[in-house]
Amino acid sequence: MKILALVVTGSMEAASIAHGAAGFIDGNELLSRCKSESRDQQHFCAGYINGILDLRQAQRWVNGEKAIDVVTRYLDDNPGERQIPAAISVDTAIENAWCPNSRGSLGLVK
Numbered sequence: 001m002k003i004l005a006l007v008v009t010g011s012m013e014a015a016s017i018a019h020g021a022a023g024f025i026d027g028n029e030l031l032s033r034c035k036s037e038s039r040d041q042q043h044f045c046a047g048y049i050n051g052i053l054d055l056r057q058a059q060r061w062v063n064g065e066k067a068i069d070v071v072t073r074y075l076d077d078n079p080g081e082r083q084i085p086a087a088i089s090v091d092t093a094i095e096n097a098w099c100p101n102s103r104g105s106l107g108l109v110k
Contacts, residue, residue: 027082027089031075034068052090062098070097 025033025048034045049071050064074093075082081089 024085024087026084027075027086030086030089031072031082034072034075048086049090052087053094056091056094058094058098062094067094067097070094 030045030048033041033048036042036045046064046068049067053062053064053067071090071093074096075089078089081092
């Protein structure tokens, strides 16, 4: 689990740096990108969320578009969660929607 958490950490940081941000993005930034009128920002949002679905090996049972809706709604409904790394919020939203009895497939600290 710790190794997987490190892989997620490295992947998310690489994605952030590749898009010009230093370090992790938080829920505020992800929500802003998901709701943006810019197709580039929307694609970032979709790629970020689908990347986490892929890490969870959830692509076979979770629709990517539905996951974006679930994550966006979760961030809208939980403003206190927006200051933490977006990867944790995405994981929590997916877990709450599709596997409410699990203990966190990514092993991320909540």
